[in-house]
Amino acid sequence: MQDNTFWWRGGVIYQIYPRSFMDANCDGIGDLKGIAEKLDYVASLGVDGIWLSPFFTSPMLDFGYDVSDYRDVDPMFGTLEDFKTLLARAHALGLKVMIDQVISHTSDQHPWFQESRVDRTNPRADWYVWADPRPDGTPPNNWLSIFGGAAWTFDSRRRQYYLHNFLTSQPDLNFHHPEVRAAQLDNMRFWLELGVDGFRLDTVNFYFHDQALRDNPPVPAGEAKTLGAPDANPYTWQRHVYDLSRPENLDFLRELRALMDEFPGTTTVGEIGDDNPLARMAEYTAGGDKLHMAYTFDLLNAPHSAAYLREVIERFQRLAGDAWPCWATSNHDVVRSATRWGADEDPVAYPKVALAMLFSLRGSVCLYQGEELGLMEADVPFERIQDPYGKVLWPEFKGRDGCRTPMPWENVENGGFSPAGVEPWLPVEARQLPLAVAAQQDDPASVLSATRRLLAFRAAHPALVDGDLTLVDVGEDLLGFVREGAGERILCLFNLTAEPHETRLPLAVDHALEGHGFRARLDGDTLHLPPYQAAWFAVS
Structure with missing residues (x-):
């Protein structure tokens, strides 16, 4: 039996997107009670734990990745008591619980930012990244937001620009400030003391910026764009040398690891979007004193031939040293693998063999909700698009809503996610209904049954785990x-x-x-x- 302290090493973690998993209070939006109701199903897959995407208090302009209170549950999802109930139920079923931590930036509604923007002398004046305009009034440098346009927004109160790598409503915290680092570590301690088993760290290489605010260089003509963003986005036209992956981040990750080590059996997995993602993964997880695991977009993009997969594995092994990867082929930010990789393949056979490959790799695995069903990407019409990313870059990039539509539990109206007559926050994809859990549950030839067999097979062979x-x-x-x-x-x-x-x-x-x-x-x-x-x- 594997030491439970290291459950994460080779573990399989099931990612749940709370808005779209199960609607228990019949308002069209998934919630914590809905997740708790379906944990028996999750445990039946044979996974080791769950990862919950953000459920914290938020204005929801980026669907929870804009946090306004790190220590409470948004009423949309329930209450802190609901989370405690979910946590206890998961643990009773033998499931570990990891939660998202979005600490590189906050919502502009967070009290910290509300105070910081008042003037240049208040106690939190330097908690965010503020900079004076150039003499002609333009932003301090050429850094771009992933969601389109400049990464700087002018604030008339301070007569300065603030940095935001994402939406204008997501100002970046200044991690060079020791009080900011201490405050975020304390927020994470709050959840560890509640009993969570680890964190998925959003944009873990975005915490620090170049204090000299130097311009990023362009991607040289003819060189590949490697970040996990669509080609239609000018963000990919820069080499991101100065706005992310700064060397100071390594010391903070050591501070974070010291906190985690106070709670044996807990773990971290970091999301890395970088020009050199596998090298960064190795840097951030090597040595046993920083992250436990990290994942990149190498299996979350379009290439998927045997030759490409060999190249990714070979490149990781060349760079990794003692680093430990966490592999995923789908998540809440990318087109589902059954479409991204399997659009021209057999819709049942291909997802099975793709999962077989994923579950056999060296490393841990994140399995996104619905991947065990072989769900294809949903087609969300423009008038129903919710994702701000999609609204900006439509139609060349339709955003991330297609992978976030409600989980189909039954082949009925709304897929059993919400009651009939209730409009879900995103439309249920009609093509997914025949792939619902109830339709596959007792079919030995289904993708769901294959997932359960493969996870049992993996667990029976220690060499496949570690x-x-x-x-x-x-x-x-x-x-x-x-x-x-x-x-x-x-x-x-x-x-x-x-x-x-x-x-x-x-x-x-x-x-x-x-x-x-x-x-x-x-x-x-x-x-x-x-x-x-x-x-x-x-x-x-």
Whole structure:
């Protein structure tokens, strides 16, 4: 049995987007009571814990990623008592609970900012990033907001600009100020003392900025844009040298780790959007004194061929050292993988083999709600778009609402998320209704059943949970690697294409492992993998 202190190492964490999981009070918006009602289902998948996207008090201009009170629940989602009930229920089911922490910026409605913007001499005057205009009145430098336009907004009271990497209503905190760092660590201590098991850290490399406010350089002509933002966004046209991933962040992450170490068994996973994401992941998780885990957008973008996946794994292993990754192929910010990767593939077979690959990688896993159902991206018409990101860049980029639509529980009106006759905050995608939980629950051929088999298979083989990984050559069209640990060596092979492929096994095997639901044929030392199939072999 794995030491529970290190449950996160190789753990599978189910991400819940509270607005869209389950509407218990029938107002069209998901809530904490709704999540608590469905925790038995989550536990039945075989995951180790849950991650809750923000549920804190907020004006909801960025759907909770604009926090106005770090220590309370927005009435939209319930009460702090509802959260405590959810926490107790999850723990009773053996599920760990991680919550989002959005500490790089606040809402402009947060009392800290309301005080800071009054004048240049108040006690919190320097808690945010303020800067004088250039002599011609323009912003201090060329930094851009991810959500479009300059990353600076002028405030007439202070006659200065304030920095916001996202919406104008999300001013950036000044992490160079020791009181800011201490206040945010204290806010996290509040939730740790309530009993949460860890944090997902939003934009973890955005905390510090260059104090000299130097301009970012452009991306040189012909070089790839690597940040996890759409090409239609000018934000990708800069190399983000000075507005994020500053070296001072490492010392703060050490302060954060010291706090976490006061609560054994807790963990952190950081979201990294960077020009060099895997290198940053390695930097932020290496050494055992900073983050426990981090994830990047390398599996959250469009490329997904076997060659690309090999390159990501190889690049991570070259850079990682003792770093520990957390892999995801979908989340609340990107097009669902069944569409982003699988639009032209078999809608049932492809999600299964993609999950098989994800669950076999070295690292921990975040599984986004609905991915276990093989949900495709929803088509949200412009008049129903809620995401401010989509409103700015429409139609080239339609925002993130397509992956945030309500979870389909039953093949009925509103998918069982809200009662019939109640309009959900985002429309339920009609194409998803036949994929509802109730429709897949008892079907052994469903993506849901495959998810449960694969997670049970992973849990039964320690090498798949915490073993080392070595890539093997099985040709251009297949992905292969060996996982080794706890006395096991397992050869893992994947055909993510619609064509059958065969390959000579790269090493001698003892026998095929069973219990995962995939099929392959071994003829001597030649493996025949049908379309969208995988195979695992025990190796001496």
